[in-house]
Amino acid sequence: MDVTVAPPLGMLAELTHRCPLHCPYCSNPVELTARADELTTGQWLDVLDAARDIGVLQVHLSGGEPLARPDLPELVTRAADLGCYVNLVTSGLGLTEERLADLTDRGLAHVQLSVQGPDAERANRIAGARAHEHKLAAAALVKEAGLPLTVNVVLHKANHDVGALIALAERMGADRLELANTQYYGWALRNRAALMPTPEQLAAAEPVVRAQARRLRGTMEIVYVVADYYEKYPKPCMYGWGARQLTVAPNGDVLPCPAASAIATLPVDNVKTRPLRDIWYDSESFNAYRGEEWMREPCRTCDRRSVDFGGCRCQAFQLLGDAAATDPVCSRSPDRGVVDLLLRSPGEQEEFVMRGPVAAR
Numbered sequence: 268m269d270v271t272v273a274p275p276l277g278m279l280a281e282l283t284h285r286c287p288l289h290c291p292y293c294s295n296p297v298e299l300t301a302r303a304d305e306l307t308t309g310q311w312l313d314v315l316d317a318a319r320d321i322g323v324l325q326v327h328l329s330g331g332e333p334l335a336r337p338d339l340p341e342l343v344t345r346a347a348d349l350g351c352y353v354n355l356v357t358s359g360l361g362l363t364e365e366r367l368a369d370l371t372d373r374g375l376a377h378v379q380l381s382v383q384g385p386d387a388e389r390a391n392r393i394a395g396a397r398a399h400e401h402k403l404a405a406a407a408l409v410k411e412a413g414l415p416l417t418v419n420v421v422l423h424k425a426n427h428d429v430g431a432l433i434a435l436a437e438r439m440g441a442d443r444l445e446l447a448n449t450q451y452y453g454w455a456l457r458n459r460a461a462l463m464p465t466p467e468q469l470a471a472a473e474p475v476v477r478a479q480a481r482r483l484r485g486t487m488e489i490v491y492v493v494a495d496y497y498e499k500y501p502k503p504c505m506y507g508w509g510a511r512q513l514t515v516a517p518n519g520d521v522l523p524c525p526a527a528s529a530i531a532t533l534p535v536d537n538v539k540t541r542p543l544r545d546i547w548y549d550s551e552s553f554n555a556y557r558g559e560e561w562m563r564e565p566c567r568t569c570d571r572r573s574v575d576f577g578g579c580r581c582q583a584f585q586l587l588g589d590a591a592a593t594d595p596v597c598s599r600s601p602d603r604g605v606v607d608l609l610l611r612s613p614g615e616q617e618e619f620v621m622r623g624p625v626a627a628r
């Protein structure tokens with residue numbers, strides 16, 4: 268074990284890829300885990316024990332839709348009994364007063380609710396389902412239960428109306444609103460041309476977010492995640508590879524970032540065949556881009572390398588076919604032209620390709 272590697276702080280537990288929604292911006296992989304290949308309850312309980320054992324303090328129960336797992340209450344109990352802060356990342360569909368009361372009794376501490384648009388017409392079109400009313404009802408239940416609520420919106424060309432989204436989140440009683448411009452991973456990459464916001468939309472959004480964040484200070488925190496293609500420097504993705512968080516996919520694959528299965532060259536370990544501790548500290552996948560040793564120029568000698576860690580490995584692989592390259596979003600990257608070309612000619616695509624259902628096998 269490398270003594271310089273810190274323990275993980277958080278674990279994203281993707282309990283299932285099954286989901287009642289069909290969002291075109293879905294960042295889950297193109298090939299979803301079939302229901303029959305999901306970890307069993309016993310295996311997930313072992314994962315939670317092992318995660319706490321290596322230091323995990325925050326457990327994000329996610330998917331897909333985690334409410335699709337009948338054993339969710341049992342998993343919440345175990346995570347909470349282990350002393351973890353338990354967050355449910357949900358579409359809200361399937362959340363009833365009884366289920367929420369039960370989960371809260373068992374130790375659920377926080378709910379993160381996705382919203383697809385500022386009104387039912389737009390939101391339901393993007394979700395590919397009549398979901399919006401359920402989300403408003405789910406938010407009311409969370410507030411009645413006295414739990415903190417984060418509303419999460421993935422922004423793109425068809426919903427880039429931040430003023431209306433902020434007003435909606437306020438009406439929902441959100442304590443925190445995340446407005447995150449789409450990252451083009453997994454299924455979202457198929458829809459990039461239809462999703463990419465226009466420069467005018469982005470320019471209009473920034474002052475609105477700034478003014479509203481000021482107005483709502485102390486009431487509702489607003490987190491705005493910029494559209495990185497338009498930026499000069501890349502995002503500090505995952506705050507560094509293998510630095511703070513690990514993801515366990517529905518089939519037990521352990522990933523240094525939720526999108527890392529897109530890196531075809533990355534060997535992936537599974538909780539069924541290797542202890543989580545070994546994977547975190549000693550696996551090829553978690554050590555591949557940890558720290559700075561793997562960096563090449565221009566990152567290797569760059570004054571920003573401890574600020575952004577060379578950007579995003581998944582993006583470097585998806586755009587350049589080389590996960591060890593400097594994120595091409597970076598203006599210092601010799602490949603920045605790839606991103607500039609995409610901005611100039613995003614391609615012709617009006618209609619979304621909607622996310623399909625998970626296969627039984």
Ligand code: SF4
Pocket residue numbers: 500501565566567569570571572573575576577578593594597598599600
């Ligand atoms: Fe970040 Fe590398 Fe660009 Fe420097 S060259 S700003 S470290 S991505």
Ligand code: FES
Pocket residue numbers: 452504505524525526527578579580581582
């Ligand atoms: Fe995987 Fe950035 S999304 S490293």
